Amino acid sequence: MTTTTAKDYQAQLDEKVDRLGTLLTPFNAPSLSVYPSKPENYRMRAEFRVWHDGDDLYHIMFDQGSKEKYRVDTFPPASETINSAMQQLIEYLKPNELLRKKLFQIDYLTGLSGELVISLLYHKPLDDEWEVQAELLRTFLATQFTAVSIIGRARKQKRIVGNDFIIERLPINGREFEFKHIENSFTQPNAEVNCSMIEWSLECSAPLTGDLLEMYCGAGNFSMPLAVHFDNVIGTEIAKPSVQAAQYNIAANHLDNVKIVRLSAEEFTEAMNGERTFSRLEGINLTEYNFTTVLVDPPRAGLDVDSLKMIQGYDNIIYISCNPETLAENLSLLCETHEVANAALFDQFPFTHHIEAGVLLTKK
Numbered sequence: 001m002t003t004t005t006a007k008d009y010q011a012q013l014d015e016k017v018d019r020l021g022t023l024l025t026p027f028n029a030p031s032l033s034v035y036p037s038k039p040e041n042y043r044m045r046a047e048f049r050v051w052h053d054g055d056d057l058y059h060i061m062f063d064q065g066s067k068e069k070y071r072v073d074t075f076p077p078a079s080e081t082i083n084s085a086m087q088q089l090i091e092y093l094k095p096n097e098l099l100r101k102k103l104f105q106i107d108y109l110t111g112l113s114g115e116l117v118i119s120l121l122y123h124k125p126l127d128d129e130w131e132v133q134a135e136l137l138r139t140f141l142a143t144q145f146t147a148v149s150i151i152g153r154a155r156k157q158k159r160i161v162g163n164d165f166i167i168e169r170l171p172i173n174g175r176e177f178e179f180k181h182i183e184n185s186f187t188q189p190n191a192e193v194n195c196s197m198i199e200w201s202l203e204c205s206a207p208l209t210g211d212l213l214e215m216y217c218g219a220g221n222f223s224m225p226l227a228v229h230f231d232n233v234i235g236t237e238i239a240k241p242s243v244q245a246a247q248y249n250i251a252a253n254h255l256d257n258v259k260i261v262r263l264s265a266e267e268f269t270e271a272m273n274g275e276r277t278f279s280r281l282e283g284i285n286l287t288e289y290n291f292t293t294v295l296v297d298p299p300r301a302g303l304d305v306d307s308l309k310m311i312q313g314y315d316n317i318i319y320i321s322c323n324p325e326t327l328a329e330n331l332s333l334l335c336e337t338h339e340v341a342n343a344a345l346f347d348q349f350p351f352t353h354h355i356e357a358g359v360l361l362t363k364k
């Protein structure tokens with residue numbers, strides 16, 4: 001890292017610490033624990049449009065202010081694997097008429113494990129000949145990358161050459177956890193900062209006992225590691241592919257005290273309040289659990305009022321947020337019954353306006 005980059009990185013982090021600190025001041029939050037990122041090569045996924053210019057072909061992005069396109073040959077925020085794959089792929093595609101024709105987007109998904117999925121998006125139907133060429137591309141890339149897969153997407157079509165997922169391996173407090181990350185599903189973009197978030201949640205939950213209830217659990221990013229601190233973990237999530245990946249992750253990590261159910265947060269709240277029953281909860285009697293702690297990691301909109309009221313019933317709330325504004329709104333209600341015992345800033349998105357935050361709330 002150059003000195004300028006290090007200084008720029010620290011300046012943008014300081015601004016975020018000030019901004020989050022100000023938002024949390026009305027809630028008497030203790031001083032923030034801050035988890036920085038690497039300033040470069042931290043993103044495990046990246047998406048680019050493709051520009052065709054005669055025989056030339058390259059990745060492009062759009063300037064958020066001017067909306068003007070600009071050429072991208074390397075993308076410093078993305079992992080080294082993605083940067084290397086970007087170059088190899090473009091050189092391979094340039095002379096390959098079949099693979100490059102009507103190609104308009106390329107998505108990359110990788111992980112600390114080094115596994116790689118490249119999705120090629122087309123404005124044309126994909127036939128068997130495309131698949132033969134994609135298999136050759138995969139063979140070429142396999143000489144340089146670990147476990148490469150190619151996915152072709154077109155209108156109402158998805159052709160998979162290899163897998164539509166990577167297996168990620170995250171070192172959490174010295175233990176390696178395995179996670180299936182499915183192409184086009186939510187996964188935390190910054191793997192190393194994600195490990196910090198999980199370790200911070202583990203630190204918060206170390207003194208806690210009983211069972212953990214989790215909403216917006218994705219593929220079990222928090223559920224699997226946190227299972228060591230609780231008797232049982234019940235996680236809920238709306239997206240079917242994430243729930244399926246979570247079932248794989250439970251088995252892969254040999255956990256027998258975690259269950260993940262496909263329910264929206266709103267449905268789960270109705271189930272917890274005894275207002276509705278769901279066949280998807282068959283075999284799980286929610287009243288038999290000793291839930292002491294709730295972990296929520298909602299999308300940018302935060303939690304709905306009914307879910308907020310429901311989670312106020314529990315002693316401890318671990319709230320992970322990708323939008324400090326909605327976090328602050330939700331805290332206005334939660335702090336009627338709870339106080340902020342711990343607060344953290346995770347720099348998931350360096351050099352952007354975005355802040356990822358965590359708060360531990362305990363009942364007053």
Ligand SMILES: C[S@@+](CC[C@H](N)C(=O)[O-])C[C@H]1O[C@@H](n2cnc3c(N)ncnc32)[C@H](O)[C@@H]1O
Nearest residue numbers: 186216217218221237238239264265297298299
């Ligand atoms: C910020 S992500 C967090 C996922 C997971 N905790 C992780 O760390 O990978 C939010 C998750 O909430 C899910 N989601 C969005 N709206 C939902 C809703 N109404 N009910 C339940 N889950 C929802 C998304 O599919 C996504 O997996």
